[in-house]
Amino acid sequence: MKAFDLQRMALDKVPLEFLGEVALRSLYTFVLVFLFLKITGRRGVRQMSLFEVLIILTLGSAAGDVAFYDDVPMLPVLMVFITLALLYRLVMWLMSHSEKLEDLLEGRPVIFIEEGQLAWEKVNAANLTEFEFFMELRISSVEQLGQIKLAIMETNGQISVYYYPDDEVKPGLCILPEGIERYTTVPDNGDYACNKCSAVYAMKAGEHRLCPRCAHPEWSKASRAKRIT
Structure with missing residues (x-):
């Protein structure tokens, strides 16, 4: 040939x-x-x-x-x-x-976020990385998870998001790709969000602890930003 x-x-x-x-x-x-x-x-x-x-x-x-x-x-x-x-x-x-x-054949809808908290184990089970999931949320103008009352992965792969009213938005994990500092020892008093499971806890300056929900050591300051529509 x-x-x-x-x-x-x-x-x-x-x-x-x-x-x-x-x-x-x-x-x-x-x-x-x-x-x-x-x-x-x-x-x-x-x-x-x-x-x-x-x-x-x-x-x-x-x-x-x-x-x-x-x-x-x-x-x-x-x-x-x-x-x-x-x-x-x-x-x-x-x-x-x-x-x-x-x-x-069709699967079932899966709740990924409930009352501002991420069900990270369900995200991983769906073969979806947190980066991909957060990207989908950012497309819907979500800045932090405390804005979300419920987020559901539908059987067709789309994500349905139900939001809190502005006056009910909770402090939550910021999902913007840049400008978020991570701490193992928190610098100030305030609310901090676990960078893995998004659980929010009040912490004191100099405090160092594992997340009670998932045992992750890294934290970031919880955001109180409201949705921009």
């Missing part, structure tokens, strides 16, 4: 006319995917559940094969799409009648 053979790299063994067939096959699979999404009543892409992502990936694999490979017939791919559409409808019906099956 000759390296950097432009003919092999561009077309390999297929004739130039096959590009027209690729265009037709691509249009064919595009129409099939479009019809599938219309028939199943698909919501927006950001609202996909795990099960629905699996369906779409399977469709994409079938569509890609029939679009690019000359030895893949088109009718069997149509059968794949019909089967998946029927499977989708069947599973949706079964989930509407079985909460256990729905939990297995």
Whole structure:
């Protein structure tokens, strides 16, 4: 085999006319995917559940094969799409009648923040770093966790945030990326937030202790900032 053979790299063994067939096959699979999404009543892409992502990936694999490979017939791919559409409808019906099956395939919403405190073990269990989670909160204009009454990770991966009114905002862990000093020995009297679990405690100047909630040694001054809307 000759390296950097432009003919092999561009077309390999297929004739130039096959590009027209690729265009037709691509249009064919595009129409099939479009019809599938219309028939199943698909919501927006950001609202996909795990099960629905699996369906779409399977469709994409079938569509890609029939679009690019000359030895893949088109009718069997149509059968794949019909089967998946029927499977989708069947599973949706079964989930509407079985909460256990729905939990297995779709998952359950998970509370990540409750009354200004972070459930860090649930964040880690969801394969989400605190940095990624805090980034999502900052996009929603959250400066510190005491502004949040409840934050829920939905089954589609989105985060629903419920806020305290301004007059009920609590002191909390600041989640801005810069300008937050960390202490193992606190310099002044005041409220300090644990940098791991976000629990807030009143501490005295010179005090050095592990967080009673998670045994973490680092603290930062609790923020009382209200939301900017």
